[in-house]
Amino acid sequence: MKNNDKISISAALTAATCTLLGTTALQPVQAQEDPGWDFNTSLLYYGEDNDRIQDLSLKTLSRRTFVDDRILSLGLTIDALTGATPNGALPQSFPQTFTKPSGKNTFTTPPGEFPIDDSFRDTRVAISANWDQPLGRLYAMNVGVSASAEFDYLHLGLNAKLSRDFNNRNTTLSGGFAFASDQLDPVGGIPDPLTQMRNVRDDDDDGNSGRSSTDTKEILDLVLGVTQVMSRNFLMQFNYSYSDSSGYLSDPYKILTAIDANGDAIFLPQVPGVEGPSHLNYYEHRPDSRSKHSLYAQGKYYMSGKVLDASYRYMTDDWEIDSHTVDLRLRWPIGDTSYLEPHLRFYTQTAAEFYQISLNGLNDGEPLPEYASADYRLGDFDALTAGLKFGWKTGGGNDMSVRLELYSQSGNVSSSDLIGSQADRDVYPDMDAIIFQYSYQFGK
């Protein structure tokens, strides 16, 4: 006799006995995961063109499942970053020299190129711990802490989420918050906002370095969500998120080029023996608070083995940035043990109200604005991601996948915002990047 037959006969006997005795056999309320560890690991390469940022990242997510569906998740990320990012200054038809953030030396950018400081190196280590716990039959909670450290940045955060099932577990309402307290300790200190880039080792005769050493910011996030089973093969989620940031929200390494009426950078008279910027630049300044609202909808639809994952996000904030994001993935099984997953993502955003490609009119006596930034991430741009993922089960039953994606950003600067010679040169640093990720999940 086979084992299965033994089990089914014993189950039938138990049911018959319970029926005779007028009792009900105890059944688990819901399926439970087997206790034990499982691991999700990945190696990521992210590389931008034109010698910009390169990141090699190792990530692991280790999960320990306990009885009663309690789960401990431990995350570790190590990023090794090199390369450079545009500092906000504009290309010119002549070479430009800038003081490095450290204030100890300079670098020179050839004509026609976006100024980037290529001495950037950083290592980032991030850790997280989360605890999932059912509360009774219908509630579940998740609490977690996170921390990350870079050479010039420290992050500490905590988060909590509570959810409740309704309608035969077809509807789940959830609410959560996250709080982060971050500290910046940039190389060379934090420059006073909208002050001129200093000469090398310039502490001013009055002893004022024009810099402070560290600053902080706090971020509070709230998320309310509904997950709804629409049908046997269709699931949807809707989220509303609110995010409030306060504190030092500028980028201490970003500057703006001051231009003359012809659209060219303003030349600074050079003092013999003094090393410093060749042209007039100012450090940026952003407001010290920001409120964001997001609406997010995601649908998962199963079509005879294939799964369509589509999401849309709308974000608006009080810096007057509006963005739309559409993300589409189609998981296409190949045989029983592997799949292909094409991915497309469209993103568009409007510029922050204080975004400007340069500081204009200072030569003609116009005052400095209260806030200004030329950070390309606050400009008006579109982005497209196109990628393909291939996943398969290994002989041992574990999951492996590789994915290759291309990410491309393209800025939109209105010709009416260009002054004089700016029309002849690039004013937005478009970017193409490659994302390659190898993942391995085991222990399930």
Add this chain to the structure above:
Amino acid sequence: MIISRFVAVLLAFGVLSGCSSMGVEPWERDILAKEEMQLTTDAIEAATDDHIYFSKEASSGGRGFGGGGCGCN
């Protein structure tokens, strides 16, 4: 304050009662229980994407918390 609470309760009730006609019976969850039908199928890939786009764009969050934890933005 009282009005906004009332509206919130009304909305929650509306959502719940509206949704109660949708959904499936417990024995119809075979497809929904599949790994590829979970809202987040690959937690590490999702975290990677969130971090990349947080660093390169002015928006973040939506799916989850907007976060911070990086000097890159």
